[in-house]
Amino acid sequence: MTLRVSFPSGEGGALSCSLGGQCRNPFLPTLPCRDDLLLEREGFGADPGRAAPGPYLLAGMVLRSTDILTQTPQGLYCPLGDFHIDPVRPVRRALITHGHSDHARSGHGSVLATRETLRIMGVRYGEDFAGSTQVAALGETLRLGDVAVRFTPAGHVLGSAQISIEAGGTRIVVSGDYKRAADPTCLPYEVVPCDVFITEATFGLPVFRHPDTRAEVRKLLASVALFPERAHIVGAYALGKAQRLMALLREEGFDRPIHLHGAMEKLTAYYKSEGIPLGDTPKVVAAERAKLAGAIVICPPSAIQDVWSRRFPDPVACFASGWMRVRARARQKGVELPLVVSDHSDWDDLCRTILETGAGEVWVTHGQEDALVHWCRTRGIAARPLHMLGYGDEGEDTASPSSTEDQAGSGS
Numbered sequence: 258m259t260l261r262v263s264f265p266s267g268e269g270g271a272l273s274c275s276l277g278g279q280c281r282n283p284f285l286p287t288l289p290c291r292d293d294l295l296l297e298r299e300g301f302g303a304d305p306g307r308a309a310p311g312p313y314l315l316a317g318m319v320l321r322s323t324d325i326l327t328q329t330p331q332g333l334y335c336p337l338g339d340f341h342i343d344p345v346r347p348v349r350r351a352l353i354t355h356g357h358s359d360h361a362r363s364g365h366g367s368v369l370a371t372r373e374t375l376r377i378m379g380v381r382y383g384e385d386f387a388g389s390t391q392v393a394a395l396g397e398t399l400r401l402g403d404v405a406v407r408f409t410p411a412g413h414v415l416g417s418a419q420i421s422i423e424a425g426g427t428r429i430v431v432s433g434d435y436k437r438a439a440d441p442t443c444l445p446y447e448v449v450p451c452d453v454f455i456t457e458a459t460f461g462l463p464v465f466r467h468p469d470t471r472a473e474v475r476k477l478l479a480s481v482a483l484f485p486e487r488a489h490i491v492g493a494y495a496l497g498k499a500q501r502l503m504a505l506l507r508e509e510g511f512d513r514p515i516h517l518h519g520a521m522e523k524l525t526a527y528y529k530s531e532g533i534p535l536g537d538t539p540k541v542v543a544a545e546r547a548k549l550a551g552a553i554v555i556c557p558p559s560a561i562q563d564v565w566s567r568r569f570p571d572p573v574a575c576f577a578s579g580w581m582r583v584r585a586r587a588r589q590k591g592v593e594l595p596l597v598v599s600d601h602s603d604w605d606d607l608c609r610t611i612l613e614t615g616a617g618e619v620w621v622t623h624g625q626e627d628a629l630v631h632w633c634r635t636r637g638i639a640a641r642p643l644h645m646l647g648y649g650d651e652g653e654d655t656a657s658p659s660s661t662e663d664q665a666g667s668g669s
């Protein structure tokens with residue numbers, strides 16, 4: 258086996274092969290060794306940390322997207338860089354898109370994520386949530402093994418990022434969860450042009466069109482004005498949705514205290530420590546619940562139906578979720594005032610984003626996959642559903658009301 262490997266910047270030493278010292282096939286374990294393979298890598302400047310790897314020039318061989326990213330029981334895996342993205346089980350090296358519990362789990366050997374995501378994981382799981390951690394600075398290119406990796410804002414919750422992986426001139430973007438609607442608590446989504454775009458499809462049906470979020474928040478304020486003797490108990494996911502709601506209420510001029518269920522406290526304190534102005538947010542004290550006529554109280558979705566909320570004066574059950582578009586869901590949950598506020602893209606934004614990335618290939622990870630796959634194909638974009646398990650099960654239909662997934666889960 259003789260394989261000529263040429264590295265202008267002299268980094269050939271990084272490559273190895275289990276077949277012996279002679280073989281320099283860097284695409285193990287996904288590609289077979291071939292003795293007619295001429296491999297050259299160009300484009301490394303004096304500062305490999307800054308320069309993206311140039312294309313691999315493969316004589317007679319094309320690097321397929323599935324050689325760069327493959328599906329494993331743990332989640333998406335990049336063999337060239339030896340890491341998983343948002344793995345659902347403990348792995349040696351994990352790259353995490355954002356802090357929601359279905360994407361960010363504890364117990365990995367090492368975690369690479371944005372500073373905010375690492376802090377959120379620390380708040381939720383304790384500081385020893387991983388063997389080691391590394392901060393990914395937004396917009397900076399990192400080299401991991403034979404791929405270049407870059408984190409870019411996803412607009413989903415504080416610290417959320419898309420992860421792009423580049424090798425052999427092919428760029429794959431794993432978007433995690435994302436939205437295009439404005440959110441005062443996190444950086445806006447940035448379109449990253451790519452060859453393969455991996456998208457969620459939580460609201461991947463044409464029936465899902467989210468209304469203007471501010472109008473929904475005004476509905477809540479109108480109800481508070483109309484019923485000054487009643488307490489408004491608003492169910493919202495503890496990470497992201499709750500803080501976005503508080504920020505929006507402040508932007509609409511609501512300056513009274515916003516009362517919090519204990520489950521919202523730590524993450525809200527963390528958001529405030531990042532300089533996000535949420536105003537006065539006292540924790541609800543059991544003995545004082547009866548005095549909160551006219552107040553807005555934010556709690557986990559499960560708490561709006563529980564005994565906890567019945568102690569408030571004539572409570573109005575509200576729920577802030579993209580699912581509130583579905584009236585039956587609101588009724589089933591006993592929600593009197595549904596607020597359609599989502600941290601995910603609606604159908605139009607999913608389609609628009611796919612087109613804006615210019616991707617020729619789309620993989621759909623979780624949610625309503627089939628309609629989006631079909632839509633892509635009708636537009637001449639190759640698409641496939643990944644049917645990945647373990648994502649998006651944050652308690653709309655599946656989790657029990659008291660589970661932590663529901664309380665701190667991934668916020669639809």
Ligand SMILES: [Zn+2]
Nearest residue numbers: 434648649667
């Ligand atoms: Zn998700």
Ligand SMILES: [Zn+2]
Nearest residue numbers: 357413434667
């Ligand atoms: Zn999420």
